[in-house]
Amino acid sequence: NAGVTQTPKFRVLKTGQSMTLLCAQDMNHEYMYWYRQDPGMGLRLIHYSVGEGTTAKGEVPDGYNVSRLKKQNFLLGLESAAPSQTSVYFCASSTRPGLGEQYFGPGTRLTVT
Amino acid sequence: EDQVTQSPEALRLQEGESSSLNCSYTVSGLRGLFWYRQDPGKGPEFLFTLYSAGEEKEKERLKATLTKKESFLHITAPKPEDSATYLCAVQEVAGGTSYGKLTFGQGTILTVHP
Numbered sequence: 001n002a003g004v005t006q007t008p009k010f011r012v013l014k015t016g017q018s019m020t021l022l023c024a025q026d027m028n029h030e031y032m033y034w035y036r037q038d039p040g041m042g043l044r045l046i047h048y049s050v051g052e053g054t055t056a057k058g059e060v061p062d063g064y065n066v067s068r069l070k071k072q073n074f075l076l077g078l079e080s081a082a083p084s085q086t087s088v089y090f091c092a093s094s095t096r097p098g099l100g101e102q103y104f105g106p107g108t109r110l111t112v113t
Numbered sequence: 114e115d116q117v118t119q120s121p122e123a124l125r126l127q128e129g130e131s132s133s134l135n136c137s138y139t140v141s142g143l144r145g146l147f148w149y150r151q152d153p154g155k156g157p158e159f160l161f162t163l164y165s166a167g168e169e170k171e172k173e174r175l176k177a178t179l180t181k182k183e184s185f186l187h188i189t190a191p192k193p194e195d196s197a198t199y200l201c202a203v204q205e206v207a208g209g210t211s212y213g214k215l216t217f218g219q220g221t222i223l224t225v226h227p
Contacts, residue, residue: 004156042117043157043200043217058214090156101147102215104156 002026004105006091012111013081021076021108023091031094032074033058033102034066036087043090049074081112115140119201119218126191126225134186134221136201146184147215148177149200157200191225198222 004025013019023032034046045058049068063085065077074093078085088109092102118137126132138146145164149157161170163179170177174195176187186199202215 040219042219043202043215045214048214092156101159101162103159104149106156107154 004091004093004103006089006105006108008108009106010109012113013078014113015082017081018077018079019081019110020078021089021091021110023074023076023093023105024072025074025091025093025103026072027093027095027103028071029093029095029103030071031096032068033092033094034064034074034076035090035092036060037090037107038087046076046089078110081110083112086110086112115203115205115216117201117203117216117218119199119221121221122219123222124224126188126223128192128225128227129190131187131189131191133188134199134223136184136186136218137182138184138201138203138218139182140203140205140216142206144204144206146179147202147204148175148184148186149202151198151200151220153198160199188223191223193225193227196223196225 007022030051033048035043037043044060046064047066049055052071055066067075088107090107091105094102116139120135145162148160151157161177166181168179174189178185198220200220201218204215
């Protein structure tokens with residue numbers, strides 16, 4: 001049981017490049033989330049999904065897109081990376097939002113130059 | 114707008130020196146308050162959920178308590194392995210367009226010296 005996994009762990013992009021971050025969970029959770037963590041800002045929600053085939057915007061969605069084609073996977077895309085998107089990205093999952101308890105992946109450290 | 118403020122930003126303790134971390138919050142309707150531990154270079158790890166004022170939860174040297182405006186994470190006789198960033202988050206009551214999102218504080222960096 002691997003829990004929540006994220007790939008890649010590190011990535012350096014140049015401004016304007018695109019990339020996709022992959023999150024996978026093997027706990028059969030319905031809900032999945034993408035956060036970014038920046039110094040002094042705490043964890044902020046980018047997008048979330050309440051089930052396969054559904055996605056919705058969080059607090060800071062601009063510049064990102066997501067897809068949930070399979071229940072176990074949640075993809076975060078950056079179409080045209082900007083230096084302001086330099087951050088650590090965390091994926092999380094939970095059975096239902098009402099329970100609150102979210103399980104986090106190990107994170108992806110992204111640097112945009 | 115939900116707000117979560119954690120204090121202090123950083124706390125240095127000697128091994129065995131007990132102390133408390135504070136999490137103050139404002140939320141329209143509290144569904145739950147959560148404590149997470151985050152080690153450097155890793156994702157947050159769930160510790161506790163508190164749902165109502167007066168509730169307490171314990172795990173080894175950690176005890177979390179909740180009032181209507183704040184939560185405390187008490188650390189009794191800490192060890193160096195307790196060093197980490199401790200995050201507090203609140204979840205509002207889900208309803209309408211709300212999905213019961215978590216609002217996180219900025220965390221308290223705890224360092225325990227041997």
